[in-house]
Amino acid sequence: EPEVxxxxxxxxxxxxxxxILRCVPISNHLYFYWYRQILGQKVEFLVSxxxxxxxxxxxxxxxxxxxxRPDGSNFTLKIRSTKLEDSAMYFCASRTSANTDTQYFGxxxxxxxx
Amino acid sequence: QKEVEQDPGPLSVPEGAIVSLNCTxxxxxxxxxxxxxxxxxxxxxxxxxxxxxxNKEDGRFTAQVDKSSKYISLFIRDSQPSDSATYLCAMRxxxxxxxxxFGTGTQLKVxx
Numbered sequence: 001e002p003e004v005x006x007x008x009x010x011x012x013x014x015x016x017x018x019x020i021l022r023c024v025p026i027s028n029h030l031y032f033y034w035y036r037q038i039l040g041q042k043v044e045f046l047v048s049x050x051x052x053x054x055x056x057x058x059x060x061x062x063x064x065x066x067x068x069r070p071d072g073s074n075f076t077l078k079i080r081s082t083k084l085e086d087s088a089m090y091f092c093a094s095r096t097s098a099n100t101d102t103q104y105f106g107x108x109x110x111x112x113x114x
Numbered sequence: 115q116k117e118v119e120q121d122p123g124p125l126s127v128p129e130g131a132i133v134s135l136n137c138t139x140x141x142x143x144x145x146x147x148x149x150x151x152x153x154x155x156x157x158x159x160x161x162x163x164x165x166x167x168x169n170k171e172d173g174r175f176t177a178q179v180d181k182s183s184k185y186i187s188l189f190i191r192d193s194q195p196s197d198s199a200t201y202l203c204a205m206r207x208x209x210x211x212x213x214x215x216f217g218t219g220t221q222l223k224v225x226x
Contacts, residue, residue, distance in 0.1 A: 031212065033214075035214075041218070042217065042218045042219065043204075043216040045213040048213055056213055058213075089155070091157050091158070093214075095212070102148055102160060102214075103160075103212070104160060105150070105158045105159070105160075107156055107157045108155075108156065108157045
């Protein structure tokens with residue numbers, strides 16, 4: 001069964017450093033998402049991406065964040081200058097173009113900012 | 115008032131019990147309702163997906179949506195230790211970017 005994959009599984013970085021989290025969505029999916037989950041808290045929406053542009057973003061997704069689909073298979077989340085409070089699990093999700101379809105999540109990248 | 119409320123538990127039941135998990139929500143515009151299962155430090159795994167009000171059954175799982183009460187439920191019959199996980203309700207509007215709004219999750223433990 002096709003699935004969303006994410007790399008790395010765990011990323012440790014120093015405060016102020018840039019990180020890039022990578023995702024490979026399911027191949028026939030056209031909508032892509034990033035969510036995050038701070039330890040012990042709920043899963044929160046960050047951004048949705050369709051047709052090579054952001055379709056919606058949350059207040060969390062400020063100028064420090066950016067997303068890109070650099071080729072036909074990868075979807076990346078970049079955090080330009082990490083803060084301690086960026087430590088969280090980051091989940092990528094994808095879905096088909098059918099409005100009735102739901103989102104399928106990857107296993108997540110645990111980001112630890114020291 | 116939070117957009118989606120879910121009792122965080124933990125909920126502990128004996129093997130074979132019927133489990134009832136619930137969420138309430140405040141935005142009457144939500145049309146699609148989902149239940150995800152999340153094991154510790156893993157991604158959410160889709161369990162059930164329903165549109166608008168009504169019931170949906172899949173094996174030991176039944177999802178119910180009552181839009182008039184803004185209340186959704188997930189029932190697990192004949193619960194197994196392997197059902198021990200955190201159960202997240204999620205919902206979304208129709209159209210747009212289709213972002214999901216999640217509850218906090220209910221931690222379930224099924225004991226032998």
